[in-house]
Amino acid sequence: MYAFEYHRPTSVKEAAGLAGQAEDTKFLAGGHTLLPTMKLRLAGPANLIDLGQIAELRGIERSGDTITIGAMMKHAEVANSAEVKQAIPALAEMAELIGDPHVRNRGTIGGSVANNDPSADYPAACLALNATIITNQRKIAADDFFQGIFTTALQEGEIITQVSFKVPSQAAYTKFRNPASRYALVGVFVAKHADGVRVAVTGAGSNGVFRLPEMEKALSGNFAAEAIDGIAVATDEMNSDIHADAAYRAHLVGVMARRAVQAAAARG
């Protein structure tokens, strides 16, 4: 790991100020992507701004048809939150599928969303649950936030403070995990909202997380697995690697989507 200056602000304002003053900064959330990347010297920021002591980045709150989660809430905290389990059990279950218990004790929702790893779970939840990404500067709809692998709408020095999810009537997340990394080979998050169904796919796309409008339309008419039986998923924008080629991934998207619909429908 290259040397860096370490900063430990106690407010979002202070953190943003530090990012504005210092050159070549990175924000440190749970560190479970950034620190391994720095250890490999793929990243070497001159200044590391630790968000771990900022109380205003924590908390989980239900308000009407939204549940809002502080950016520094850890995966284990989301998975075990009574509010999340009650409002969106699929979201709690998704958080429980990230990494392993130790990773879930450190990794955060804000870090995952900001990083937009093409195989991460939270981006799919954000799209399917029509989330709003709240930063220290603005509110960004999830549909506008994720812009390709490891690329988001965040500007330099902008800090995610909260992620706000719409509570669906039914939802489920199914994940086919890479058995070694535990990242999604394919993960599909399906959510039924009052204004229609959303289907979001992670792990599969060469351009990161994406929605499947054809499946969404079919499921909005009939929320049942057979409604999407004949819908083929295009292979041209699928990842292809030693773990699964594009055709395999495209097929798996259909399988996982049907399983997610079944699981969501069974939830009643």
Add this chain to the structure above:
Amino acid sequence: MTTVSLTVNGQSVTADVDPRTLLVQFLRDNLRLTGTHVGCDTSQCGACVVHLNGQAVKSCTTLAVQANASVVTTIEGIAQGGELHPMQAAFREHHGLQCGYCTPGMIMSAIDIVNRKGNTLDEQTIRAELEGNLCRCTGYHNIVKAVAAGAKGMAQAPLQQAAE
């Protein structure tokens, strides 16, 4: 250099460290607590698991400075008054190790599992919860038996549990 102050195995520690010092390096090199191991150094194998504020974490993927003002417990801190912690005793009794390299992390994870899931653990739960700990001797069978027995042992030693 950045000053870090924390409590390790019940003792207050303050040191000036290079900010890039990993928690596991701080424990091993600064404090000479070499029971916590570095296996893969890539957040996968769990040989470096310690408790940070009572929760199991991978100390190879945590900076020492992130543990400022925190309470850390390592494998050296769980035996009380010369008596092995019930989970350590169970690993010995059930031969839950071969080479022993993964054992500190296994035991710290196992205690964390009991803290979260209770004292009666079925095999499926133990195996699922140990997914972040790798044993390259493939000694999982006895590790699973040891964790189940250690979980029961922890129920019979409430004082020791509270101390941990």
